[in-house]
Structures are given as C-alpha cells and as structure tokens.
Amino acid sequence: MTDQHIEQYFRQVKTIVGQIDKQQIAALVEALVELRKGGGRLFLLGVGGSAGNGSHAVNEFRKLCALEAYAPMDNVSELSARINDEGWDGALAAKGLLLESMLCEAPAIFIEGRNLYSISDPVPAEPYRVPFERAVVRRSGADVSLIAIGNMVLLALRASESLSKEGIEVEVVDPRTLAPLDRETICTSVAKTGLMVVVDPPWQSFGASAEITASVSETVDQELKANLVSVSLPDSHTPNSIALETQYYPSDLGIADAVRRIMPSGRDNLP
Numbered sequence: 001m002t003d004q005h006i007e008q009y010f011r012q013v014k015t016i017v018g019q020i021d022k023q024q025i026a027a028l029v030e031a032l033v034e035l036r037k038g039g040g041r042l043f044l045l046g047v048g049g050s051a052g053n054g055s056h057a058v059n060e061f062r063k064l065c066a067l068e069a070y071a072p073m074d075n076v077s078e079l080s081a082r083i084n085d086e087g088w089d090g091a092l093a094a095k096g097l098l099l100e101s102m103l104c105e106a107p108a109i110f111i112e113g114r115n116l117y118s119i120s121d122p123v124p125a126e127p128y129r130v131p132f133e134r135a136v137v138r139r140s141g142a143d144v145s146l147i148a149i150g151n152m153v154l155l156a157l158r159a160s161e162s163l164s165k166e167g168i169e170v171e172v173v174d175p176r177t178l179a180p181l182d183r184e185t186i187c188t189s190v191a192k193t194g195l196m197v198v199v200d201p202p203w204q205s206f207g208a209s210a211e212i213t214a215s216v217s218e219t220v221d222q223e224l225k226a227n228l229v230s231v232s233l234p235d236s237h238t239p240n241s242i243a244l245e246t247q248y249y250p251s252d253l254g255i256a257d258a259v260r261r262i263m264p265s266g267r268d269n270l271p
Helices: 003-018 022-038 054-062 079-086 090-103 114-118 152-164 183-193 208-219 242-248 252-262
Strands: 043-047 068-070 108-112 136-139 144-148 170-174 196-203 229-233
Touching: 136 152, 136 183, 144 152, 144 183, 144 252, 152 170, 152 196, 152 252, 170 183, 183 196, 183 208, 196 208, 196 252, 208 229, 229 252
Parallel strands: 043 108, 068 108, 144 170, 144 196, 196 229
Antiparallel strands: 136 170
16 A cells, blocks of 8 residues: 555545534533433444444443443354254344343443344244343353353354363353343353353454453452463454455354363363
8 A cells, every 4th residue: 555545545534524513422422421410311223234343332332331232143154044053042132132221221222233134033022121231151061161242152152062072061151241241140150160261253452351351360260270261353454355254253163272272181182
C-alpha cells in the first residue's frame, strides 16, 4: 500500500467522521446518564452481522457496568448442519433471554448475529424468561472444564465428544450472559476438574476470556493443575478469504488440541 493510498483512506475517514452529528451523540449520552440515574429501562436489539462484529460488540457494551449484555450464537461454517445433527437449545435460551432483556428492570443490550436468521429451532409459543447470570452445564465431565461462549458452544461439544473417545471427559459450561457473568458456576466446575480452557469468539486480547480467567485464578487458584488456556481469534483483522477464514476462526479440532496440551503427562499415551 503506497503513501497515496494511505492518505486517501484517511481523507475518506475524515469526511465520514465530519458528517456525524456530534450534538445527537451528546444528547444520546446525556439521555443514557439520566436513564441510569432515574432507574429507567433501556432495551437495544442489535444485529451483530458477521462473527467478526457481533461478539466483539458485546465485549464493548459489557464494559459499561450498568448494561446487561448477551450474545446468542453467531454463525460459523456448518452451523446449520451441526444444529440439525446434534441439537441444541440455543433458540430456547435466546428467546427467553430476549424477553428477559426487554422486561428486566436494568438497561439491557442484546446482540445477535444476522446469520442466525436462517436457522430454525422449535420454541414454546407462550412467553417465558430465562434469568440473567445463570450459566448452564451443557455436558458433564471430570477431567477438564471447557468454558464456551456463544457459537463456541457447538464446537466445544463436538470437541468434547471427540476427546471422550480418547478417555478425556470434558465438562462444557455455557455462560449464556457475559454481564452479569455467572462466576460461581464456572469456578465450581474448574474447582472440580482443576483444568480450564476458555473458548471465546472475539479477539484474544481484552475479551471475556480474560475476565473469566482472572475470576478463576482469584477464586480457585489452589485447585488448578495447569495454566489456564484460552482459544480465541488472533489479534488481527477479520479476513474475507475462505482459505484465510479456515485458519482464522477457532475449530473443534483446535479446541481439542488445546485441551490435550494441558492434560497431565500421564494422559499422553491414552488410546
């Protein structure tokens, strides 16, 4: 890329930013502050777009301590096929969390990937609510705790089935909400197994995996048998090439490899 291209890019960015109505932004910020002071309710439904957008946005929103943030599963390749083959109550939880976001007393932000719209899953017709800060154990196991966020749940379940054939029983925990975060369920699982791998859709740095790792280290440090590991996107831009996407996004094979790396040496020779 030449200096001319770089200068042209920044000129375009400057033009776009210059068109933003800063008074409207200031008014929005002021309204949010007044809403929080008055104990009002705010519900924002956002479309995350690709996996490179929706999950990352949740991390930004959840940094605001007054906002609840939830991201249902984002789309990855083979997602529809895996749901059809393996089943999952993602839609069930998503509907309940959506209603909880709308009806709860606290301001809430609900981010969903638009690629989910092509996936169908039966849910009850009547309204129901799924409480925040209530993680769920998708699969029980005694050897390793696999904390999987968003679309990583399906990959984690597939990886755990593969590892089970090798004699490694993985416990898969789905936090479901990031803010508030059910630290108790996560730490209880890790205290039982002594090993943890966090699988987080966004980038490696400054994501939910770092918060979960810190919470576990502070709470169950004495029970840990090995370093805590996270599997996330590399700290790079999101590629558009299919060939690069294959290397960029986490996979069930990569998750399984991360689990194997932290297993005690006595497990190296498992069949």
